[in-house]
Amino acid sequence: MNPKEQLEEYTRQVEAVVRSYLPPEEGYHKTVLEAMNYSMKAGGKRLRPLFMREVYRLFRSGDQDLRQERAVEPFMAAIEMIHTFSLVHDDLPCMDNDRLRRGQPTTWVRYGYDMAVLAGDALAVYAFETAAKALEFSDDPQAVGRCMGLLARKTGVSGMIGGQTVDVELTGKPVDAGQLDYIYENKTGALLEVSMMIGAVLGGAEESQVEAVEKMASCIGSAFQIQDDILDLTGTTENLGKPVLSDEKNEKTTYVTLYGMEEAREAVRRLSAQAEEILEGLPGDHDFLKALIDMLITREK
């Protein structure tokens, strides 16, 4: 298989893991369960659980303990629940007021404003209920507990929600370099970081390795985000599936508007090189992860 076919195959596997942890739609509270699953099944690249599993495998290569191998699966589902919860709440009328996501009605349009708030809340909490199931597979409850705490920290005010707050507050206002960096690092970077950190911790990585993985993920996240800004100005509507210049029309500050196109392209190159250099220092087989980083950064949509 070439890397692209490998990515497709791995994405199918990850999708199956994520779906196996969705709640059954039964009981008096059926509506909120349907709304949760509707949001979870709306698709997406499943990049976060994919990266989590790949980093986990770096540290456990050659391991034959199949029960232990499954310890990462509840966290793979959990990180997608967290990501999905954030999308459900971001789409609400009081936030971005979006009616469509990936061509489908958003959760609040389909199930109502109140039920979308509750479904988002329920997904955020179900992520931790799901993650706790790793205790059944892992021989290291300390690592599982630590990963649950990391997941919370990078999701909450010190991570994704903190970044989202600043993004909301600065909408329509001038944004300086420090603020933009904070938003990128937290709103989009934090979940990617914790995905890979959880993979490392559950895989039994040493402290210095967990730190290296966090730094690598931070570089990948920033490069991905800046590439997104570039595509927003250069991509075709057809490739992107959304109108180009959508950010500029909203007069949104991005890396490109702040530093110019040339420096943006240079930053993507610099950050991916840095990520791949860190990857070189980690154990296991790097081929697929290196190809994945390349694919993400040279992507045209």
Next chain:
Amino acid sequence: MNPKEQLEEYTRQVEAVVRSYLPPEEGYHKTVLEAMNYSMKAGGKRLRPLFMREVYRLFRSGDQDLRQERAVEPFMAAIEMIHTFSLVHDDLPCMDNDRLRRGQPTTWVRYGYDMAVLAGDALAVYAFETAAKALEFSDDPQAVGRCMGLLARKTGVSGMIGGQTVDVELTGKPVDAGQLDYIYENKTGALLEVSMMIGAVLGGAEESQVEAVEKMASCIGSAFQIQDDILDLTGTTENLGKPVLSDEKNEKTTYVTLYGMEEAREAVRRLSAQAEEILEGLPGDHDFLKALIDMLITREK
């Protein structure tokens, strides 16, 4: 000290523990931190962490390990964060549309609709970040991880949020006995149950004892809720701090409207007797917990 003085003293202690775990209000994301703390400091009886600590102490009486003793404290703060998150989101315009809580503007009135959604989300997640701190004190990471999972289960679709969903869906519609029971057990009961269960698990209770504690908490929660329904029809506005008949005016089905006043009073007696009978079978000193149950059930506001 008599039980009332003891309750006041313990509530002060619990309040201090809860406040010690609130986040500092600094950084780019200062606003959401302020909104979180505004909601957390708005008061309340702090009954859930109080019950958690008392049940914990039942199982650890005579224990002199002070570090271990602190393992319950992060969870005491966490349960209040979960309770507060639910109030912040319940007050939103798309839910109950309440502008005042305990005489103060609700979070969305004070900080805006978007920030109230984010502050609620942030509190829900911060509860798990906080709970994970118990790993620093406890010698039993398996128990800490299990308690985090229990907290998520009783907060989410299989608990509080499930109950809230059904309550929202049935607003203005006829409610049958099964539905009312589901709402009571989940919307108001689940958090009280998990408070006491966490106290038991961290205290080292056996499985059968954890189950007994869950049942005891369920009885206390139901008795408390039915007493609330009774007071809504019989209490004076002065004592309750809210207009009596507020539920009846909203044509809301309660235990009293469904079964009548006499059966409601009988249910409160029956449920408290059952709770106290279970308490008798648990280890440790029961005096304060018994007095607390009596105070809750004979309360007039």
